[in-house]
Amino acid sequence: MLVITAPTGNIGHQVLDRVLTGDQPVRVIVRDPNKLPAGVRERVEVVQGSHGDPRVVTRAFDGADAVFWLLPPDRQAASVEEAFVGFTRPAAEAMRDQGVKRVVDVSSLGRGTAYAGKAGYVTGSLAMDDLIAGTGVAFRALTMPAFMDNLLRQVRAIKEQGVFFDVLGPDHRLPTVATRDIAAVAARLLLDTTWTGQEEVQVIGPEDLSYDDMAAVVSEVLGTPVRYRQVSIEALEQQLTGPGRSDAMVQGMLDMMIAADNGLYGGVTRTPQHAIDTPTTFRQWCEDILKPAVQAV
Template sequence: MIVITAPTGNIGHQVLENVLADDRPVRVIVRDPAKLPADVRDRAEVVQGSHGDPDVAARAFQGADALFWLLPNNLGAPSVEASYLDFTRPAAAAMREQGVRRVVGVSALGRGTAYADKAGFVTASLAMDDMIADTGVDFRALAMPGFMDNLLRQVRGIKEQGAFYDTLAPDRRLPTVATREIAAVAARLLLDDTWSGQQEVPVLGPEDLSNDEMAAIASEVLETPVRYRQITGEALVERLADRGASGPMAHGMVDMMAAKDNGLDLGVTRTPQHAVETPTTFRRWCEYALKPAVRAA
């Protein structure tokens, strides 16, 4: 039995599609089953509720050979620690009690770097990994850079203003990855019952780009000028507050972005295998994801 959390989210629904294609027994944990496609409800066992709820986790993890672990996006949480660690703690106990064999989790790059202990969301994510590892499960933590798909949150600004915004220096080159490839790596590990032990799996994408370079590529694909505008941390806090973020969560995001600007995501050397497993370039992503989204906005 493969258990998948967050099955209606951007990454989770793609993991679910990939796993279902292999025709293995699948169980999903979801707050609102109506958000699942009808064919998924027919093919997967559904446990309703939050995977941060101890009773839900205990019920869902029974007989689990593999578990896909992904936190929900909770910008309104009272603290970064509550969002990551308090949410995960009951599930970690259920992993141990129910004898879950293998866990694949979405995490972050940065472990071992000088900024890992002051990187907001990333610091909490790495602590979450440690909590899961302490249960004794076989564990693969997918260590992520930024997601290309996050740019879709700024589609309207790209269409109406010809610009997107962030706090990173315009020339800071960093790795990014498409979520469909995160899902593919996660599904491959969930379906492979030959691995054991605990380790990080960096998921880097094929290239490092700056936001200025990304703007130039987006301009070419969209056939209209797109510019990158750097904003301050204070401006980002205000934007996140408008989206319902609590003060601690907004500042946790700012701390993470500051750490990335200082090289948090550059502690792992890309190998040829990374280009094989995650081949989608930013240009290709713009062609299949950004361009249709801008046209539809």
């Protein structure tokens, strides 16, 4: 039995689609089953509720061979630790008590760097990994940088203003990865019953690019000039601050972005395997995903 959390989210639904091509039964944890496509609901066992609820995860993990663990965003959490470790603690206990064999989660690069302990959401994510690893379950933490798909949040600005924004320096080269490649790696591990032990698996895409590099690619794909504009951390804080987000979670986001600009994702040594496991280039992602999204605005 495979258990998929967050099956209606951007990554979760792609993982679910992929594991359904296998021959193992699948169970999902979902707050609103109606958000699952009708064809999917007919093929999975549904446990309704939050995967932060001890009763829900205890029921969902009963007889589970493998679990895909993906944390939902909690913009109003009292602290980053509560959002990551606090939410995951009931599931970690259920993984141990129910005898779950393997767990795959979505985490972040950054462990071992000077900024790992002061990187906001990344620090919380790494602590979440430690909590899961502490159960003794066979574990693969998928560690990754920013997602290409995050650029979809700025589709309107790209189309109407010819610009996209972030706080990182324009020439700061970083890895990026497509969510479809994350899902492919996760599904492959979930369907593989042979692995043991605990490891981090880097999911970093096939190339490193700066935001200026990305703007050039977007311009070529869309056939219209698009540029990158760096904004200050103060401007980002002003944008994030509001009734929908706690001060602690705003600060967690700011700390992560500052750490990213100062080398949080450094130290990655690329190998040919990275391009095999995560083959989607930024140009290909722009052709397949970004361009249709811009045209649809």
